Amino acid sequence: MKASKKCPHCGHWSTWNQDTSDRCKHCQGLLDPAAFERQQAQEERKEEEKKRFTVNLIQIHPTDSAFAKFWKSIGLGFQLAFVGIVSFILWLIALLAG
Numbered sequence: 001m002k003a004s005k006k007c008p009h010c011g012h013w014s015t016w017n018q019d020t021s022d023r024c025k026h027c028q029g030l031l032d033p034a035a036f037e038r039q040q041a042q043e044e045r046k047e048e049e050k051k052r053f054t055v056n057l058i059q060i061h062p063t064d065s066a067f068a069k070f071w072k073s074i075g076l077g078f079q080l081a082f083v084g085i086v087s088f089i090l091w092l093i094a095l096l097a098g
C-alpha cells in the first residue's frame, strides 16, 4: 500500500514511498525536507569519519636529492605501517561488533 503525504510546499497530497528523497508530484518539492537534511548531515558525518583515517602519504619525487629520498622513504615506511595498524584495528572492531 502506498502512503501519501501532504506536501509542505504546495499543500497538495502526493504519493509517498516514505523515502527521504521523495518529491511532490505537483511542485517537485521535497515531501520531507527535515528527514532529507538529516540524511545529508549523516552522510557528511560519514565522509568526515573516512577523512580522519586517511593519511596524506609522503610523495617521493624523482627530482628529490638522494638525502631527501632516504628520509622520505623512512617516513613513508612509518606512514604505511601506521595505516596498516589502523586498518587492522578498524577491521578487528568491525569483526567484534558484527
Ligand SMILES: [Zn+2]
Binding pocket: 007, 008, 009, 010, 011, 012, 024, 025, 026, 027, 028, 029
Ligand atoms: Zn507540492
